[in-house]
Amino acid sequence: MSETRTEISSLGEFGLIDHLTRNFEIQNASTILSVGDDAAVIDHFGKQTVITTDLLIEGIHFDLMYTPLKHLGYKSVIVNLSDVYAMNAIPTHITMSIGISNRFSVEALDEFYEGVYAACSKYNVDLVGGDTSASQKGFIISVTGVGEVAPDKFVKRSTAKKGDLVCVSGDLGGAFLGLTLLEREKKIYLENPQIQPDLENEDYIVGRLLKPEARKDIIEFFEKNDIVPTAMMDVSDGISSEILHICKQSNLGCRLYEEKLPIAELTRQAAFKFGLDPTVCALNGGEDYELIFTLKQEDYDKITLNEEIAVIGYMSELEEGCKLLTKGGNTFDITAQGWNAFRG
Ligand SMILES: Nc1ncnc2c1ncn2[C@@H]1O[C@H](COP(=O)(O)OP(=O)(O)O)[C@@H](O)[C@H]1O
Ligand SMILES: Cc1ncc(C[n+]2csc(CCOP(=O)(O)OP(=O)(O)O)c2C)c(N)n1
Ligand SMILES: [Mg+2]
Structure with a gap:
């Protein structure tokens, strides 16, 4: 950020909006009308439209002490796009x-919008509007995402079938360990501001928290290989919580295998350093922004080629419950211990 500080009051609300949106170029033919009127106009030319919204609140979803504004702008867009891909x-x-x-100064908001625009440009998304207000305390962000899907190709949470494979993209638990590390360093710093944060060799987990990506590649892989998952959702609260949503809404049970959970080596090492069980971090940590989905068994051969997809179990009868089979051969009930903003 530059050294100058421009007060928002010097631009006023409309001047600020003009300033923040002045250089943005439209990328989609479907954008008929963008920023500058009472509403945007989108024409999806025969496709179906999906729409999703997310709220991010300072102190609940992010801490500005260790979150650079540019990263926050980027992540605010990503968490929303992840929901669109999950459909x-x-x-x-x-x-x-x-x-x-x-x-906040104008320069601080410029930095936030640099991140917003970087995500828009990387994912080919147009920013077509929004709203700007003063807040008494704290930074509040609300993002609404719109997407398109071929008629009736959208994938719900409720349509998994018995015997389907349960799959997950990427790896799990890293963002939670990034958060654990940054919270620890924050505490140390607050107790003794002379001590510099020790983030050496922790780029991976910190990056998983501060700069997540949405799994565009997986949706493109499905399209290319003629795969339509039977159910899907994104992993924001932790897979234990997410698989229970799929089970409940599909009226089924599931069986997952601990040894199949994809956990990066760097995540595993960080967990051990904190005295945490990597499996628990993978199941209950949040903000992985991976995709969890179910597939017909006959699609198995198609996904073995993709190293970014792990098969972690299968869907079973409702009566069999939702179970995790551990490496030691024990069976546990999966419980929704994922992240919950309302837990005290
Ligand atoms: N305040 C609300 N009013 C109306 N619908 C809501 C509200 N909060 C959440 N929802 C809807 O409830 C469903 C589940 O929300 P949520 O668990 O936040 O999903 P996600 O993890 O994908 O963001 C979504 O369909 C969402 O749009
Ligand atoms: C200060 C701070 N506290 C907690 C977290 C952890 N955290 C924030 S959002 C989130 C999960 C997703 O949030 P939610 O509002 O449930 O998103 P949704 O599932 O609706 O997309 C987690 C684990 C964090 N990153 N920073
Ligand atoms: Mg939500």
Whole structure:
């Protein structure tokens, strides 16, 4: 960020909006009308439209003490696009609404928007509107994402079938360990500001938390290989919580295998350093922004080629419950211990 500090009041609300949106170029033919009117107009030319919204609140979802604003802008877009991909859809548009306290300067918001625009450009999404308000305390972000999908190719949480394979993209638990590390360093710093944070060799887990990506590649892989998952959702609260949503909404049980859970070596090492069980971090940690989905067994051969997809179990009868088979051969009930903003 530059050294100068421009007060938001010097631009005013409309001047600020013009300033933040002045250089943005439209990338999608479906964007008929963008920023500058009462609403945007989108024409999806015969496709179906998906729409999803997310709220991010300072102190609940992020801590500005260790979150650079550019990363926060990027991540705010990513968490939303991840929900669009989880419907098997391609995101095309977002709106971005912000509530800002007078702590923020125009330069600080410029930095946040640099991240927003970097994500829009990487994922080919147009920012077509939003809202801007003052907030008494704390930074509030609301993102709405719109996407398109071929008629009736969207994938719900409720349509898994008995015997389907349970699959997950990427690896799990890294973001939770990144958060654990940054919270620890914050505490040490607050107790003794002379001590510099020790983040050496922790780039991977910190990156998983601060700069997540959405799994566009997996949705493109499905399209290319003629795969339509039977159910899907994104992993924001931890897979134990997410698989229970799929089971409950599909009226089924499941059996997952501990040894099949994809955990990066660097995540495993970080877990051991903190005295945590990597499996527990993978199951209950949040913010992986991976995709969990179920597939017909006959699609198995198609996915073995993709190293970014792990088969972690299968769907069973409702009466069999939702179980985890451990490496030691024990069976546990999967419980929803994922992240919950309302847990005290
Ligand atoms: N305040 C609300 N009013 C209406 N619908 C809501 C509200 N909060 C959440 N929902 C809807 O409830 C469903 C589950 O929400 P959530 O668990 O937040 O999903 P996700 O993890 O994908 O963001 C979604 O369909 C969401 O749109
Ligand atoms: C200060 C801080 N506290 C907690 C977290 C952890 N965290 C924030 S959001 C989240 C999960 C997803 O949030 P939610 O609002 O449930 O998103 P949704 O499932 O609706 O997409 C987690 C684990 C964090 N990153 N930073
Ligand atoms: Mg939500």
